[in-house]
Amino acid sequence: RINKQRLWDSLMEMGEIGGTEKGGCCRLALTDLDKQGRDLFVKWCEEAGCSITVDKMGNIFARRPGKDNSLPPVAMGSHLDTQPTGGKFDGVYGVLAGLEIFRTLNEQGIETQTPLETVVWTNEEGSRFPPAMVSSGVFAGVFDLEYGLSRADLDGKTMGDELRRIGYYGEAEVGDREFKAFFEAHIEQGPILEDEHKQIGVVTDAQGQRWYEITLTGQESHAGPTPMPSRRDALVGAARIVELVNRIGMENQPNACATVGLMQVFPNSRNVIPGQVFFTVDFRHPDAKVLERMDQALREGAAGIVEEAKLEMAFEQIWYSPPVPFAEQCVSSVRKAAEDLGLSHREMVSGAGHDACYIARVAPTSMVFVPCEKGISHNELERADADDLAAGCNVLLKAVLEHANG
Amino acid sequence: RINKQRLWDSLMEMGEIGGTEKGGCCRLALTDLDKQGRDLFVKWCEEAGCSITVDKMGNIFARRPGKDNSLPPVAMGSHLDTQPTGGKFDGVYGVLAGLEIFRTLNEQGIETQTPLETVVWTNEEGSRFPPAMVSSGVFAGVFDLEYGLSRADLDGKTMGDELRRIGYYGEAEVGDREFKAFFEAHIEQGPILEDEHKQIGVVTDAQGQRWYEITLTGQESHAGPTPMPSRRDALVGAARIVELVNRIGMENQPNACATVGLMQVFPNSRNVIPGQVFFTVDFRHPDAKVLERMDQALREGAAGIVEEAKLEMAFEQIWYSPPVPFAEQCVSSVRKAAEDLGLSHREMVSGAGHDACYIARVAPTSMVFVPCEKGISHNELERADADDLAAGCNVLLKAVLEHANG
Ligand SMILES: NC(=O)NCCC(=O)O
Ligand SMILES: NC(=O)NCCC(=O)O
Numbered sequence: 001r002i003n004k005q006r007l008w009d010s011l012m013e014m015g016e017i018g019g020t021e022k023g024g025c026c027r028l029a030l031t032d033l034d035k036q037g038r039d040l041f042v043k044w045c046e047e048a049g050c051s052i053t054v055d056k057m058g059n060i061f062a063r064r065p066g067k068d069n070s071l072p073p074v075a076m077g078s079h080l081d082t083q084p085t086g087g088k089f090d091g092v093y094g095v096l097a098g099l100e101i102f103r104t105l106n107e108q109g110i111e112t113q114t115p116l117e118t119v120v121w122t123n124e125e126g127s128r129f130p131p132a133m134v135s136s137g138v139f140a141g142v143f144d145l146e147y148g149l150s151r152a153d154l155d156g157k158t159m160g161d162e163l164r165r166i167g168y169y170g171e172a173e174v175g176d177r178e179f180k181a182f183f184e185a186h187i188e189q190g191p192i193l194e195d196e197h198k199q200i201g202v203v204t205d206a207q208g209q210r211w212y213e214i215t216l217t218g219q220e221s222h223a224g225p226t227p228m229p230s231r232r233d234a235l236v237g238a239a240r241i242v243e244l245v246n247r248i249g250m251e252n253q254p255n256a257c258a259t260v261g262l263m264q265v266f267p268n269s270r271n272v273i274p275g276q277v278f279f280t281v282d283f284r285h286p287d288a289k290v291l292e293r294m295d296q297a298l299r300e301g302a303a304g305i306v307e308e309a310k311l312e313m314a315f316e317q318i319w320y321s322p323p324v325p326f327a328e329q330c331v332s333s334v335r336k337a338a339e340d341l342g343l344s345h346r347e348m349v350s351g352a353g354h355d356a357c358y359i360a361r362v363a364p365t366s367m368v369f370v371p372c373e374k375g376i377s378h379n380e381l382e383r384a385d386a387d388d389l390a391a392g393c394n395v396l397l398k399a400v401l402e403h404a405n406g
Numbered sequence: 407r408i409n410k411q412r413l414w415d416s417l418m419e420m421g422e423i424g425g426t427e428k429g430g431c432c433r434l435a436l437t438d439l440d441k442q443g444r445d446l447f448v449k450w451c452e453e454a455g456c457s458i459t460v461d462k463m464g465n466i467f468a469r470r471p472g473k474d475n476s477l478p479p480v481a482m483g484s485h486l487d488t489q490p491t492g493g494k495f496d497g498v499y500g501v502l503a504g505l506e507i508f509r510t511l512n513e514q515g516i517e518t519q520t521p522l523e524t525v526v527w528t529n530e531e532g533s534r535f536p537p538a539m540v541s542s543g544v545f546a547g548v549f550d551l552e553y554g555l556s557r558a559d560l561d562g563k564t565m566g567d568e569l570r571r572i573g574y575y576g577e578a579e580v581g582d583r584e585f586k587a588f589f590e591a592h593i594e595q596g597p598i599l600e601d602e603h604k605q606i607g608v609v610t611d612a613q614g615q616r617w618y619e620i621t622l623t624g625q626e627s628h629a630g631p632t633p634m635p636s637r638r639d640a641l642v643g644a645a646r647i648v649e650l651v652n653r654i655g656m657e658n659q660p661n662a663c664a665t666v667g668l669m670q671v672f673p674n675s676r677n678v679i680p681g682q683v684f685f686t687v688d689f690r691h692p693d694a695k696v697l698e699r700m701d702q703a704l705r706e707g708a709a710g711i712v713e714e715a716k717l718e719m720a721f722e723q724i725w726y727s728p729p730v731p732f733a734e735q736c737v738s739s740v741r742k743a744a745e746d747l748g749l750s751h752r753e754m755v756s757g758a759g760h761d762a763c764y765i766a767r768v769a770p771t772s773m774v775f776v777p778c779e780k781g782i783s784h785n786e787l788e789r790a791d792a793d794d795l796a797a798g799c800n801v802l803l804k805a806v807l808e809h810a811n812g
Contacts, residue, residue: 084673085626085681127675190631207630211676220491222784223665223688224613225596225757228655235666239648246642249634259629260641261676263669267490269533270617270667270686271758272784275491280676282629351631352677378628378678 002397003107004390007100011389014040014080014096015088024380025088029081029123030058030162037080038168041095041120048102050118053177054170057135057148058122058163061177064102066115066404072178074112074404075363076101076396077119078186078355083127087382089187089372089389095120097185097393101400112404114180121355122168128153130280131211131319136355139175140362148174154264179363181330181403184356185396186367187384191375192348199391200338200345201369204331206357207255207349208291211319212281214241214302217312220267220275235265235274237309244301245281248294256294257284257351286323286349324357330366330399337398343391368395408803409513410796413506417795420446420486420502421494430786431494435487435529436464436568443486444574447501447526454508456524460576463541463554464528464569467583470508472521472810478584480518480810481769482507482802483525484592484761489533493788495593495778495795501526503591503799507806518810520586527761528574534559536686537617537725542761545581546768554580560670585769587736587809590762591802592773593790597781598754605797606744606751607775610737612763613661613755614697617725618687620647620708623718626673626681641671641680643715650707651687654700662700663690663757692729692755730763736772736805743804749797774801 017036018027027033038060042052045062053061063073078094098118105112121139126132129151138148149160163169188194193201218232242260249258263279281298285291299315306313338345348369350357359365370392373383423442424433433439444466448458451468459467469479484500504524511518527545532538535557544554555566569575594600599607624638648666655664669685687704691697705721712719744751754775756763765771776798779789 083675083678085675085678125675126677130676132677188631189628190633191636209630219782220785221782222595222758223667224615224663224690224759225594225783226663226781227596228652228659228663230597233652233665235648235669236652239645239652239666242641242645243649246634246639246645253634257630257632257634259639259677259679260645261629261671261678261680262674263641263671264674265667265669268668268670269489269491269531269784270536271532271538271665271688272489272491272667273665274667275785282677284630352628353630375632376625376627377631378675379626379681 002100002104002390002393004386006103007096007390007393008386010096010099011088011092014092018082020380022380024382025082025086026084027082028084028128029125030159030166034081035166038120041080044099048099048106050102053172054168055172055174056145056170057138057174058168058170059135059139060120062118064116066112068113069115071114072180073115073117074400075117075119075179075182076400077121078184079121079124081123081125083125083378085378085380087377087380089382089384090189090377091124093187093389094185097396100393101397104397112401114404116400116404123159124355129159132353133355133358136358140358141175142358145174182356182359182363182365183330183396183399184354184367185392186354186369187372187377188369189372189377190351193369193371194375196346198344198346199388200343200395201348202331202335202338202345203350203367203369204326204347205286205349206324206353207284207286207351208288208323209321209353210283210291210295210317213316213318214281215276215278215314216306217276221273223271223273226273231273232310233273234277234311237306237311238263238277238279240305241302244305245298248297252285252290252294255286256290284351288323321353321357324360326360326366327364330364333399333402334366334368334395337395340398341394368392408506408510408796408799410792412509413502413795413799414792416502416505417494417498420498424488426786428786430788431488431492432490433488434490434534435531436565436572440487441572444526447486450505454505454512456508459578460574461578461580462551462576463544463580464574464576465541465545466526468524470522472518474519475521477520478586479521479523480806481523481525481585481588482806483527484590485527485530487529487531489531489784491784491786493783493786495788495790496595496783497530499593499795500591503802506799507803510803518807520810522806522810529565530761535565538759539761539764542764546764547581548764551580588762588765588769588771589736589802589805590760590773591798592760592775593778593783594775595778595783596757599775599777600781602752604750604752605794606749606801607754608737608741608744608751609756609773609775610732610753611692611755612730612759613690613692613757614694614729615727615759616689616697616701616723619722619724620687621682621684621720622712623682627679629677629679632679637679638716639679640683640717643712643717644669644683644685646711647708650711651704654703658691658696658700661692662696690757694729727759727763730766732766732772733770736770739805739808740772740774740801743801746804747800774798
């Protein structure tokens with residue numbers, strides 16, 4: 001069994017880096033704070049006897065040797081970056097659960113057959129540099145390296161530049177290693193486990209996602225003497241598309257999600273009719289066919305709106321992450337571990353994307369979910385219970401050992 | 407007659423300070439660029455033999471002595487600050503037309519009975535520091551000095567601090583001088599003169615305005631695993647209010663204007679449901695009663711929207727500028743000047759607010775409009791014709807001389 005208090009203390013210590021007044025964490029990918037978080041993780045892993053490898057996307061691999069180091073490792077991990085209003089658990093838990101397993105095995109003098117690795121994937125959130133999961137995506141061959149390094153934030157800084165700046169542009173080629181299996185522990189980020197009083201989510205699938213960038217262009221002009229009928233107000237058009245996106249989400253219940261999370265208005269002055277608006281759309285559904293229908297509805301609806309509002313539109317789907325079925329042999333190890341430990345559990349589909357979704361393409365993969373308070377995450381109020389976190393970590397330990405020794 | 411080329415050249419030279427690639431000007435109130443523009447104006451006025459007074463709101467009074475300097479001056483003027491996507495004419499024209507009149511009178515050795523003044527009013531645009539026309543408002547006693555100096559930009563910097571920083575917190579008490587009359591020349595900022603092929607707008611009234619600040623608060627949460635029905639998406643609420651504002655404008659045609667010009671989304675991340683949105687509303691109408699009906703419709707409509715969307719709302723009307731009738735003796739001088747000069751003209755109501763609207767409370771006041779291309783302003787493409795600008799300046803000269811010598 002892992003050490004609940006030690007896991008909790010590590011989470012709290014890591015959460016101080018970028019810690020916010022409301023008890024959350026703001027540690028955006030490849031900022032100075034992200035570097036501090038990475039440095040602390042590396043220090044902890046070295047203290048636990050691990051060797052460290054960093055690849056060209058800044059992914060960090062902390063390796064605990066096994067009996068036969070010619071075998072591919074069983075790997076665990078998640079991410080250390082957060083949302084602007086992030087919590088202390090999303091991603092960090094999956095990383096520090098891996099570290100806690102190393103510490104537990106060390107303490108008990110247990111040597112596994114295969115080596116073990118705990119991985120930190122760079123920029124999972126996709127908040128500073130879209131899309132999400134970009135570095136596990138490069139690892140899995142979904143994106144090429146050039147695409148990954150050229151992802152840019154709203155100020156035009158690229159991941160490549162920022163990796164070099166913080167000293168995490170590593171030497172290893174991305175994707176140049178094999179995993180026997182990969183497991184990611186994570187908070188659920190939704191309300192189901194809490195509502196049903198279950199401690200463990202056995203994650204069988206992850207839903208698909210489509211991300212879009214839309215720019216509407218009208219004409220900025222004075223809010224006073226410009227008659228309403230002759231206006232080309234980009235924000236009126238954007239508002240209608242926000243409503244359309246929301247309606248598409250509601251019309252595809254249950255399960256569909258549809259969100260406009262980011263919007264920038266130009267020139268953004270009280271007495272100027274907005275001449276340009278940039279915004280994003282995030283569509284999700286477990287069924288690729290429904291996701292395609294949502295895509296169609298958005299394209300058609302938006303085209304009608306901009307025509308009526310006399311606007312120009314630049315419309316781009318910048319990311320498609322199809323629904324992911326996880327590997328049965330890994331899912332069943334998680335299920336069995338929960339059963340053996342006598343923990344309440346249920347199968348579930350992940351609503352969020354995770355690095356595991358991409359790693360699933362190159363290694364047998366699955367995930368372990370634990371409840372989070374009211375299902376709230378990407379919020380400074382994100383909370384998880386120390387007992388639940390420990391339970392999830394024990395499930396992870398058992399599943400990993402089964403694959404590392406089996 | 408004034409010197410058309412000299413007026414144009416001064417406009418172009420001033421427009422270089424903050425000049426943009428698209429041919430516009432970005433010289434926000436009390437920035438370093440605004441200081442440069444002010445310094446250039448002061449230098450030009452001193453070269454034209456004027457004495458300079460600056461008051462505690464940074465308003466600049468350039469005085470050309472008359473025969474009887476115990477008489478109150480006839481004043482002209484407007485503002486030098488611009489919108490973020492501003493042009494080279496809005497405001498600047500009214501200031502440099504005053505300077506051009508000084509230069510013309512000097513050249514011809516004309517001494518007026520009363521002194522003349524050209525005034526630069528601080529922060530007319532209200533873009534960086536809302537509301538608009540705040541410093542002419544303090545001058546006219548509409549706002550007190552403390553209110554004026556404490557206006558803050560979105561970064562929390564106040565007008566008082568910024569005035570001190572750029573060296574334009576003057577010694578004169580605000581409002582501590584009398585005008586025999588005040589005239590403001592300005593581009594129309596609407597399409598009417600151009601559409602009707604008229605060169606001069608004889609401005610009889612200005613429409614009323616109400617400005618609002620609205621903050622909607624919901625709950626930020628993950629865009630993936632948070633079910634649509636349980637969301638409290640502040641941007642969905644804001645989008646509905648943008649649509650409501652637009653509808654209120656359309657329902658009160660002709661003449662009503664209704665605009666959401668500024669919006670800030672928080673935390674503004676692609677995969678986070680927006681937890682908070684701040685935005686502004688700008689309502690205008692020449693009839694105070696209609697403006698009140700629009701206010702009612704907004705309050706009722708917004709209350710319904712936020713209730714349905716399970717949001718909290720902070721709603722504040724931050725500014726009310728009632729419709730302004732200009733003084734008949736000044737309006738008729740403008741009309742007569744246009745007639746005497748043989749210029750095509752029509753009476754009109756100003757759609758924009760102007761410093762003249764507040765000065766009208768403390769001195770007989772009116773305005774002279776000239777056409778601007780396609781009625782577009784608050785846009786880098788704002789254009790005016792050198793002949794029209796000269797015509798307006800000649801009308802201003804005649805009207806001013808009538809009052810200064812009459
Ligand atoms: N787990 C998580 O928050 N991932 C971010 C990518 C997504 O938006 O699904
Ligand atoms: N003239 C002008 O652009 N004034 C700014 C104040 C307003 O929005 O009416």
